[in-house]
Amino acid sequence: MSLETSLGGKVALITGGGGGFGRAIANTYADAGARVVITDARESGREVAEEVGGSFILADLSDMETTRELCREAIESEGGVDILVNNAGLQHIAPVEEFPDDDWARLVQIMLVAPFQLTKYVVPGMKERAWGRIINLSSIHGLVASPFKSAYVSAKHGLVGLTRTTALELGEFGITVNAICPGYSNTPLTRGQVADQARTRGISESDVIEKVMLEPAAIKRLVEPDEIASLALYLASEGARSITGAAISIDAGWTAR
Ligand SMILES: NC(=O)c1ccc[n+]([C@@H]2O[C@H](COP(=O)([O-])OP(=O)(O)OC[C@H]3O[C@@H](n4cnc5c(N)ncnc54)[C@H](O)[C@@H]3O)[C@@H](O)[C@H]2O)c1
Structure with missing residues (x-):
């Protein structure tokens, strides 16, 4: 028996859809037949929505009421959300x-x-509808810690906890919930923190890339967004229907030691 890989007829809501991973996931989902709704606090999300023939909702998730409104708007305009990708994120580097x-x-x-x-x-x-997929973009920093990232590490660990708890609650309803835990990847978020890490740690920018970002990894390169999108597609597919509550690393071996 071959399992369905098409996302035809499904609606996917992707937060932070204007960024590196969001754009790659939006393209991959649209190619698989999903109707994609992009949301982002920045207008870059609109461009991605146009690229994939989807729709765009401008919303800043730092505000609780705006986030509620976003949910209502996405559900009302599309008649429901089948796949939720919680992907929006940002970094702030500072000693505690x-x-x-x-x-x-x-x-x-x-x-x-x-x-x-x-x-x-x-x-x-x-x-x-007795079917759903929730995919949370956590991080290697949802599994292990690094200094100067107390808010990020706490949020990403918390997101793994949310993933596991909701997986247990929703399994019997045909809904899976999983976390993707990427290592340092080739996106604006990583490029934007090189200077901050260099300043906070008192080292050069090239040392941040070679020693902080790549040295712990088994494979010495940044992860590409299309690798994350492939995993996000698999997790949304029927083939992954028994995977739930998982925190899956895609980190070039960063957390293997
Ligand atoms: N790039 C990496 O190395 C890496 C590694 C592990 C995990 N992650 C996680 O993957 C996710 C995507 O990261 P990325 O690398 O594509 O980053 P990115 O900066 O390219 O994209 C993130 C997007 O989130 C949006 N966003 C930020 N604050 C927001 C807010 N208040 N409301 C709505 N949208 C907001 C940004 O506008 C941006 O478009 C993040 O959650 C990040 O923590 C990234």
């Missing part, structure tokens, strides 16, 4: 004693509270 309270709380809102809210609002429709 210098980390601004508001920035810490903002990162946790965007990368943990908003995924909870989106999950909460899409689940009733998924239950009615």
Whole structure:
């Protein structure tokens, strides 16, 4: 028996769809036949929506009420969400004693509270249709820690906890929930933190790439967004229907030691 790999007839909502992973996942899902709804706080998301023939909702997930509105709008305009990809994220590098309270709380809102809210609002429709896929973009930093990333590491660990808990609650309704844990990848998010890491650690930018980002890895290169998109497609497919509550590393061996 061969299992369905097409996403025809499915609606996928992708947060942070204007960024590196979001764009790759949107293209891969659209190629597989899904109708894609992109949301992002930046207009770059609109360009991606146009590229994949989908729709765009401008929304800042740092605000709880805006996040609720986004859920309502996506569900009403599309008649439901079958695949939710909680992908929006950002980095802030600072020693814990210098980390601004508001920035810490903002990162946790965007990368943990908003995924909870989106999950909460899409689940009733998924239950009615007895089918759903929730894919949370966590990180190697959802599994292990690095210094100067207290908010990011806490949010990404929390997201793995949310993944496991909701997987247990939703398994009997045909809904799977999984976390993807990428290593350092070739996207604007990684490129943007090189200078910050160099300053905070007191090392050169080339040392950040060679020693901090690549040295722990078995394969000495950044992960490409289309590799993340392939895994996101697999997790949305019928072939992955027994995978739930998993935190899957795609990190060039970064967390193997
Ligand atoms: N690139 C990596 O090395 C890497 C590694 C592990 C995990 N991740 C995670 O993967 C996800 C995607 O990362 P990426 O590398 O594509 O980053 P990216 O910066 O290219 O894209 C992230 C997107 O999220 C959006 N976003 C940020 N704050 C938002 C907000 N308040 N409301 C709505 N949208 C917002 C940004 O506008 C951007 O388009 C993130 O959750 C990130 O933490 C990335």
